[in-house]
Amino acid sequence: MLQEKEFALKSLEVSRTKALTKLATTVDKFDELHSxxxxxxxxxxxxxxxxxxxxxxxxxxxxxxxxxxxxxxxxxxxxxxxxxxxxxxxxxxxxxxxxxxxxCDSTNDYECTxxxxxxxxxxxxxxxxISESDELRVTLQSKDSLLQAERTRMEELLRKSEALESSLSQKDSQIGLLRRDRTSGQPSRFINLPGTSEIEQVNEKVSPAAVVTQIRGARKVNTDQVAIDVEVKDKPLDDEDDDKAHGFKSLTMSHIVPKFTRPISDRIDGMWVSGDRLLMRQPTLRLGVLLYWIVLHALLASFI
CATH class of the missing domain: 1.20.5 (Single alpha-helices involved in coiled-coils or other helix-helix interfaces)
Structure with a gap:
């Protein structure tokens, strides 16, 4: 019995030692565990x-x-x-x-689109x-230059027409004086005048009707001018307009243009007739005017 108690006591001491060892270890590890x-x-x-x-x-x-x-x-x-x-x-x-x-030249429809x-x-x-328009522009410029040249020629013809009109008016006045001199039996007053032409000197030996016929015939040679009647006695103004350009009607016959604008209207009529004859003689110019008209309307349509 005593041995058993000693054995139990030893075992308790061993257990106590182990517990103390564990407790010491735990105390030692507490700070480490805390950290x-x-x-x-x-x-x-x-x-x-x-x-x-x-x-x-x-x-x-x-x-x-x-x-x-x-x-x-x-x-x-x-x-x-x-x-x-x-x-x-x-x-x-x-x-x-x-x-x-x-x-499209491609045979594949997908590539074609x-x-x-x-x-x-x-x-x-x-x-x-663009190249065609450039060529057309060059053509139009050449046509414009031709048109400018023709316009200059027309102005020159108008100046000649005015000079011819003044000359014919002088001839008409001289013919009237010759008629009055022939009627009254007085000698001609133009024979000794300085600056008179050969036609005026010959008019003394020729009847006034023949002189008028000769002047009319000479006047018909110039086809670029507007025909002007030389008879001033008892001849209405409408007959002069009817005689222009073989039936060409003057602007003053429209009953819209006043009569006092007759010099300007005669000049416009002369320009019109000269331009008409020029267009009739030159088909290239007609084609240029037509192309200019088409291009102008195309530009106006594009701007609108």
């Missing part, structure tokens, strides 16, 4: 802050994903719209090229049109 727990707490706090940052980043990324999705939808709608517009433009381009008589192909064709057509 470790503090470090763990700091790490937990750091992890929590990182988690919050991650949450904020995740929310921002979600917003960005939503915005990108909306932009993607908007871009898809815009692409669809642009695609439809490109298709419409391609169809219009095909129609425009057909109007210009330009056909490509915009670059049509742009190349349209560029070539525009280049040809």
């Amino acid at each position: 470790l727990s503090e470090s763990l707490l700091a790490e937990v706090e750091n992890l929590q802050s990182q988690l919050q940052e991650r949450d904020s980043e995740i929310s921002f990324l979600r917003q960005e994903i939503t915005r990108s999705t909306n932009e993607l939808l908007t871009t898809e709608e815009s692409n669809k719209k642009y695609s439809s517009q490109i298709n419409d433009f391609t169809k219009w381009l095909e129609t425009a090229l057909l109007q210009f008589s330009v056909h 490509q915009v670059p192909v049509y742009m190349d064709m349209l560029e070539k057509k525009i280049g040809s049109l």
Whole structure:
């Protein structure tokens, strides 16, 4: 019995020693565990802050994903719209090229509807049109120079016509004086006048009617001028207008242009008749006027 108690006591001492050893070890490790727990707490706090940052980043990324999705939808709608517009433009381009008589040489229908192909064709057509317009411009410039030359010639003819009219009026007055001298039996007053022409000197030996006939015949030789009647006695003004250009009616006969504008209207009539005869003699000039009229109306239509 005593041995058993001693054995139990020894076992208790051994257990006590082990417990004391464990307690000492625990006391020794407490500071280390405390510092470790503090470090763990700091790490937990750091992890929590990182988690919050991650949450904020995740929310921002979600917003960005939503915005990108909306932009993607908007871009898809815009692409669809642009695609439809490109298709419409391609169809219009095909129609425009057909109007210009330009056909696609490609056998593939898909390649035939490509915009670059049509742009190349349209560029070539525009280049040809520009070259044609340049040639037409050069032609028009040459026609303008010819027209200017003819206009100068017309002005010269008008000056000659005015000089001829003044000369004929002088001849008419001299013929009237000759008639009165022949009627009264007085000698001619033009024989000894300085500056009289040979026709006036011959008029003494020729009857007034013959003189008038000769002057009319000489006047008909100049086909570029407007015919003017030389008889001033008992001859109405309308007969002079009827005698112009073989039945050409003067502007004063329209009952719109006043009679006091007769010199200006006669000049306009002369320019008109000269231009008409010039156009009748030169078909190239008629063609130039026609082309000028067409280009002018085309420009007016494009501006409208």
